[in-house]
Amino acid sequence: NAGVTQTPKFQVLKTGQSMTLQCAQDMNHNSMYWYRQDPGMGLRLIYYSASEGTTDKGEVPNGYNVSRLNKREFSLRLESAAPSQTSVYFCASSVDRGAGELFFGEGSRLTVL
Amino acid sequence: DQQVKQNSPSLSVQEGRISILNCDYTNSMFDYFLWYKKYPAEGPTFLISISSIKDKNEDGRFTVFLNKSAKHLSLHIVPSQPGDSAVYFCAASARAGGTSYGKLTFGQGTILTVHP
Numbered sequence: 350n351a352g353v354t355q356t357p358k359f360q361v362l363k364t365g366q367s368m369t370l371q372c373a374q375d376m377n378h379n380s381m382y383w384y385r386q387d388p389g390m391g392l393r394l395i396y397y398s399a400s401e402g403t404t405d406k407g408e409v410p411n412g413y414n415v416s417r418l419n420k421r422e423f424s425l426r427l428e429s430a431a432p433s434q435t436s437v438y439f440c441a442s443s444v445d446r447g448a449g450e451l452f453f454g455e456g457s458r459l460t461v462l
Numbered sequence: 463d464q465q466v467k468q469n470s471p472s473l474s475v476q477e478g479r480i481s482i483l484n485c486d487y488t489n490s491m492f493d494y495f496l497w498y499k500k501y502p503a504e505g506p507t508f509l510i511s512i513s514s515i516k517d518k519n520e521d522g523r524f525t526v527f528l529n530k531s532a533k534h535l536s537l538h539i540v541p542s543q544p545g546d547s548a549v550y551f552c553a554a555s556a557r558a559g560g561t562s563y564g565k566l567t568f569g570q571g572t573i574l575t576v577h578p
Contacts, residue, residue, distance in 0.1 A: 353505070382565075391466075391551060391568040392506070407565065439505055447557045449494045451566055453505030 351375050353454035355440050361460045362430045370425040370457050372440030380443045381423035382407075382451060383415060385436040392439065398423055399446040430461045465489045466554050468569035476577055481539040483572050485552035488533060492554040496566070497526060497537045500549045509550075510537070542576045549573050 353374045362368055374381065379400045384392040384407075394407030398417040412434060414426045423442075427434055437458050441451040467486045475481045483497075493514040498506035512519040512526045512535070519526050525538045539546055553566040 384568075389471075389570055391468075391570040392566075393568070394565055397565060408567075441505075447555075449511060449555050449557060449566075450496065450508050453507070455503070455505045 353440055353442055353452055355438075355454035355457050357457060358455065359458050361462065362427075363462050364431060366430050367426065367428050368430065368459075369427075370438055370440070370459075371422070372424065372454060373422045374440075374442040374452070375421065376442060376452065377420070378442035378444055378452070379420070380446045381417065382441040382443075383413075383423070383425045384439045384441065385409065386439060386456075387436050395425065395438075397446075427459075430459075432461045435459060435461045463488075464570075465492075466552060466567050466569040468550075468552060468572050470572050471570070472573040472575070474575045474577065475542050477544055478541045481537075481542045481546065481574055481576065483537040483539075483550050483552075483574065485535045485537075485569050486533060487535075487554050489554070489556070489567075490533075491556040492567075494555045494557045495526070495528060495535050496553045496555070497524075498551045498553060498568075500551065500571070506551060539574075542574075544576050544578050547574055547576050 356371045382397040383395040396415040398404045401420045416424045437456045440454045496511040497509040499509045500506040528535045549571045551571045552569045
């Protein structure tokens with residue numbers, strides 16, 4: 350039972366470098382989300398995709414772009430990484446946008462030097 | 463503007479006793495509330511939820527209470543076990559509509575430690 354799979358699990362970047370975090374779910378869910386977790390801040394929504402073909406900004410979208418490649422896959426791109434983007438990133442999915450319960454991946458720890 | 467707040471960063475209890483984790487919210491459009499549990503190096507996992515039409519929901523050792531007038535919810539774990547040691551996040555969503563529709567807003571988390 351894979352559920353939500355994120356890659357890579359760890360990444361170290363230099364300021365200004367770019368990278369893409371990949372996420373795939375095998376639960377046939379319509380909605381997918383990217384959150385970041387920082388100490389003392391909980392999880393904050395970066396971007397979400399209510400359904401295939403749509404994406405919307407969350408609470409902290411600056412510095413990020415997303416692509417809903419198909420129903421299964423939702424990627425997060427950092428075009429020019431900054432130290433403030435050092436964080437743990439979680440991808441999640443839900444049956445539908447209004448379903449309530451989210452299923453999370455294991456997280457991707459990103460360090461920007 | 464922190465719409466969901468967990469004011470206790472940590473809680474320490476003895477095995478077998480009750481653990482009570484608290485959460486406050488400010489957005490009156492929130493109508494669905496969830497608790498997630500997170501172990502180190504893992505993603506959050508769903509624990510229990512409650513709709514705003516209820517004031518209590520129970521699942522085994524876990525009970526969530528909702529006080530809508532106070533905009534407050536709590537999670538009770540009875541009896542607490544060492545395996546319950548984790549970070550607990552409360553989250554809220556507006557399933558009926560509004561700007562928070564379909565998006566979970568999380569609190570900062572409370573680290574629960576249950577001592578044997």
